[in-house]
Every structure is written in C-alpha cells, then in structure tokens.
Amino acid sequence: MxxxxxxxxxxxxxxxxxxxxxxxxxxxxxxxxxxxxxxxxxxxxxxxxxxxxxxxxxxxxxxxxxxxxxxxxxxxxxxxxxxxxxxxxxxxxxxxxxxxxxxxxxxxxxxxxxxxxxxxxxxxxxYAVRMITRKNAGITDFPDLAGKAVVTTAGTSDERLLRQLNSDKQLNMRIASVKDHADAFAAVKSDRAVAFVMDEPILYGFRATDAHPDDFIVTGTPLGLxxxxxxxxxxxxxxxxxxxxxxxxxxxxxxxxxxxxxxxxxxxxxxxxxxxxxxxxxxxxxxxxxxxxxxx
CATH class of the missing domain: 3.40.190.10 (Periplasmic binding protein-like II)
Structure with missing residues (x-):
C-alpha cells in the first residue's frame, strides 16, 4: 500500500x-x-x-x-x-x-x-500543542496539572511552551524532559506522570497505537499553533x-x-x-x- x-x-x-x-x-x-x-x-x-x-x-x-x-x-x-x-x-x-x-x-x-x-x-x-492523559485522571485542561508530574520531550518547542506556562501561571508542575516521544508516553502509561504535553497529531498517534486506546484522551486548550x-x-x-x-x-x-x-x-x-x-x-x-x- x-x-x-x-x-x-x-x-x-x-x-x-x-x-x-x-x-x-x-x-x-x-x-x-x-x-x-x-x-x-x-x-x-x-x-x-x-x-x-x-x-x-x-x-x-x-x-x-x-x-x-x-x-x-x-x-x-x-x-x-x-x-x-x-x-x-x-x-x-x-x-x-x-x-x-x-x-x-x-x-x-x-x-x-x-x-x-x-x-x-x-x-x-x-498543528496545536495539547496533552494526553488517562481518561480517569480527571484532567481536562492545563490548570488541572497544578502541582502534578508532567512530562514532555527534551529539546522541543513544546518544552519551552510548557515551562513558560508553568512560570506565568505559577502552576508548580513537576516537569520532566525525556529523550524521545516514546519515553514520554511510557511515563504516562506507568503513572510516573499524569500528562504528556506534545504536538497534537503525535499524541493521537500514540493513543491510536496503544493496546488500550480508550484509556487515554487528548485534551487541553491549545498552548499554541x-x-x-x-x-x-x-x-x-x-x-x-x-x-x-x-x-x-x-x-x-x-x-x-x-x-x-x-x-x-x-x-x-x-x-x-x-x-x-x-x-x-x-x-x-x-x-x-x-x-x-x-x-x-
């Protein structure tokens, strides 16, 4: 094909x-x-x-x-x-x-x-920058991440946007930056982080290819286009x-x-x-x- x-x-x-x-x-x-x-x-x-x-x-x-x-x-x-x-x-x-x-x-x-x-x-x-999280985590938008562990991929523009949001809104998120997208999604799956912030289509890709896609949602008001x-x-x-x-x-x-x-x-x-x-x-x-x- x-x-x-x-x-x-x-x-x-x-x-x-x-x-x-x-x-x-x-x-x-x-x-x-x-x-x-x-x-x-x-x-x-x-x-x-x-x-x-x-x-x-x-x-x-x-x-x-x-x-x-x-x-x-x-x-x-x-x-x-x-x-x-x-x-x-x-x-x-x-x-x-x-x-x-x-x-x-x-x-x-x-x-x-x-x-x-x-x-x-x-x-x-x-594309828009959003987040993926577990459906049962009770998170629908970025203010819900206050005080929580959040992951993104190191060296990305998304990391800059996320850290800027954390500073501007004083959310006190515990932000971890990992090597690649797969490592970041793995952190959410293993509950080491409540959300993975990244480019929306990449998040949809990980959700679609997971063994249990219905366990996850892509959500959040876009941080930017x-x-x-x-x-x-x-x-x-x-x-x-x-x-x-x-x-x-x-x-x-x-x-x-x-x-x-x-x-x-x-x-x-x-x-x-x-x-x-x-x-x-x-x-x-x-x-x-x-x-x-x-x-x-």
Missing part, C-alpha cells in the same frame, strides 16, 4: 537537466562528492517518521523520499544511495550543523528562534529551492492531501490502526497556498 504512494509523490516532478559538477555548491555538492544522501529520521514520531519494524515510514518520511528522488534527478545520479541516521529532538540540530545529516523531514517545528541555527522549508504540517517543516543547513539557496519545489508541487497538485489521507484517515503500519485525524481547514489552506512562515 505504501510503495504506490511514494511513486505517486514523485511522478509529477518536473524533469530537470542534471547540474554540472562545477556548478554545485552546499548540500548538493556534498551529496555528489560523497555519493550518498544522509537523511535524518525519527524512531517514534508516529505517523510522521517512525520505525514500523522493517523500515522507516510515515507522512513526512514519504515527503523526504520524494525530495531524495528530486536530488537524484538534479544530480543525474539515479542510483544515489540513501543512508538513514536516527536523530532525536535533542541532537538533531547539532547533527545537522556538524554535517552528520544532510536534511530531515520528521516532526521538527519551525520557529523564528531556530532560524538562527538552521534553515526551514515550506511548511508541510500545522505551530508548524512542521523540513530542516537543512542555512545559506543554501539551491537546496532550499529544490526542497520547496517538491513540497509546493505536492501540495498544489493534490498529492499532499492524498498522502495525508493515507497516514491520518486510514489504517497505518505496523498494526493497521486508524488515527481518524481529518484534514483541518488550516491544512487545506496551506496546501492551496504553500509558504515557509513560522507560526510562533
């Missing part, structure tokens, strides 16, 4: 004459010189970029592979190798800056502050234009909406769970008018 989606994502891409080696700069030159594109991937950002037991799959992983295919065309290297490197919320920026990955399209939030460190593509997803984008090194206009060309064509052609429906409204691997997360009006507007604006 997934392979045809990847194929469809790249069939409409405009044919380009391969760039001459002496014309290349930045990331495209590095990829051609190395003979490999190094793609940063996530282990547990369901349904964006995650390991299904056999390979990395997901909504944004499919976009990343479409970009890789366009790189192959631009460089005239149809057999260009792809090496996947697992990244976390905490190490993704150093790994990019230190040339350990060439780019990533996972679940990285585009913020104005982060533009000091990395460059960001056109947005491929917009944010956007995901692919991330690559600053000052690289040719690579930015290539990436944005792929994303824009997917969105305006209708392919992005079809891809969205595969990952958010239909059963997904490895267990065939449906997130039942329909396309929002904001996402529909984004597909009609692609842009690279941070929402913070």
């Amino acid at each position: 997934l392979a045809p989606v990847v194929m469809c994502a790249v069939t409409y891409m405009a044919a380009a004459s391969p760039a001459r080696a002496d014309e290349l700069t930045g990331t495209l030159k590095k990829i051609r010189d190395d003979g490999v594109v190094v793609l940063g991937v996530r282990e547990a950002s369901i349904p964006f970029s995650y390991w299904d037991g056999g390979r990395t799959v997901g909504y944004s992983q499919t976009i990343a592979l479409a970009i890789v295919d366009e790189i192959r065309k631009a460089l005239g290297l149809p057999h260009l190798r792809v090496r996947e490197v697992t990244i976390t919320s905490a190490n993704r920026f150093p790994m990019l800056v230190n040339n350990q990955i060439d780019f990533e399209c996972g679940s990285t939030t585009h913020t104005h502050e982060r533009e000091n460190v990395a460059a960001f593509s056109n947005t491929f997803f917009q 944010e956007s995901y984008a692919c991330m690559f090194r600053k000052g690289d206009a040719p690579f930015r234009d290539l990436v944005n060309g792929v994303i824009s064509r997917m969105q305006t052609s209708g392919e992005a909406e079809r891809l969205y429906n595969v990952w958010f409204t239909q059963p997904i691997p490895p267990h065939g769970i449906n997130l039942n997360y329909p396309l929002s009006p904001e996402m529909r507007a984004l597909f009609a008018h692609p842009n690279d604006k941070a929402l913070d």
Whole structure:
C-alpha cells in the first residue's frame, strides 16, 4: 500500500537537466562528492517518521523520499544511495550543523528562534500543542496539572511552551524532559506522570497505537499553533529551492492531501490502526497556498 504512494509523490516532478559538477555548491555538492544522501529520521514520531519494524515510514518520511528522488534527478545520479541516521529532538540540530545529516523531514517545528541555527522549508504540517492523559485522571485542561508530574520531550518547542506556562501561571508542575516521544508516553502509561504535553497529531498517534486506546484522551486548550517543516543547513539557496519545489508541487497538485489521507484517515503500519485525524481547514489552506512562515 505504501510503495504506490511514494511513486505517486514523485511522478509529477518536473524533469530537470542534471547540474554540472562545477556548478554545485552546499548540500548538493556534498551529496555528489560523497555519493550518498544522509537523511535524518525519527524512531517514534508516529505517523510522521517512525520505525514500523522493517523500515522507516510515515507522512513526512514519504515527503523526504520524494525530495531524495528530486536530488537524484538534479544530480543525474539515479542510483544515489540513501543512508538513514536516527536523530532525536535533542541532537538533531547539532547533527545537522556538524554535517552528520544532510536534511530531515520528521516532526521538527519551525520557529523564528531556530532560524538562527538552521534553515526551514515550506511548511508541510500545522498543528496545536495539547496533552494526553488517562481518561480517569480527571484532567481536562492545563490548570488541572497544578502541582502534578508532567512530562514532555527534551529539546522541543513544546518544552519551552510548557515551562513558560508553568512560570506565568505559577502552576508548580513537576516537569520532566525525556529523550524521545516514546519515553514520554511510557511515563504516562506507568503513572510516573499524569500528562504528556506534545504536538497534537503525535499524541493521537500514540493513543491510536496503544493496546488500550480508550484509556487515554487528548485534551487541553491549545498552548499554541505551530508548524512542521523540513530542516537543512542555512545559506543554501539551491537546496532550499529544490526542497520547496517538491513540497509546493505536492501540495498544489493534490498529492499532499492524498498522502495525508493515507497516514491520518486510514489504517497505518505496523498494526493497521486508524488515527481518524481529518484534514483541518488550516491544512487545506496551506496546501492551496504553500509558504515557509513560522507560526510562533
């Protein structure tokens, strides 16, 4: 079911004459010189970029592979190798800056502050920041977390929002920041924390793939609206234009909406769970008018 989606994502891409080696700069030159594109991937950002037991799959992983295919065309290297490197919320920026990955399209939030460190593509997803908690915990909104143990993922924009809320509202939450999303949800399941604060679609992903999804609810007045984008090194206009060309064509052609429906409204691997997360009006507007604006 997934392979045809990847194929469809790249069939409409405009044919380009391969760039001459002496014309290349930045990331495209590095990829051609190395003979490999190094793609940063996530282990547990369901349904964006995650390991299904056999390979990395997901909504944004499919976009990343479409970009890789366009790189192959631009460089005239149809057999260009792809090496996947697992990244976390905490190490993704150093790994990019230190040339350990060439780019990533996972679940990285585009913020104005982060533009000091990395460059960001056109947005491929917009979402709210909320929380997941046990249905019987009696928690419906963020003030209910006062004095309680709460978990989030280290190195995320959500951590900053949560700590700011804690300070502004003097909630005295005991906030723990853990390595990755799976560790954070595990803390809620083991009752080490009453809530996991994160991007809404990721929370729906964990709820849907849990053995007892009805035990959990996603709730809370959104702490903010944010956007995901692919991330690559600053000052690289040719690579930015290539990436944005792929994303824009997917969105305006209708392919992005079809891809969205595969990952958010239909059963997904490895267990065939449906997130039942329909396309929002904001996402529909984004597909009609692609842009690279941070929402913070």
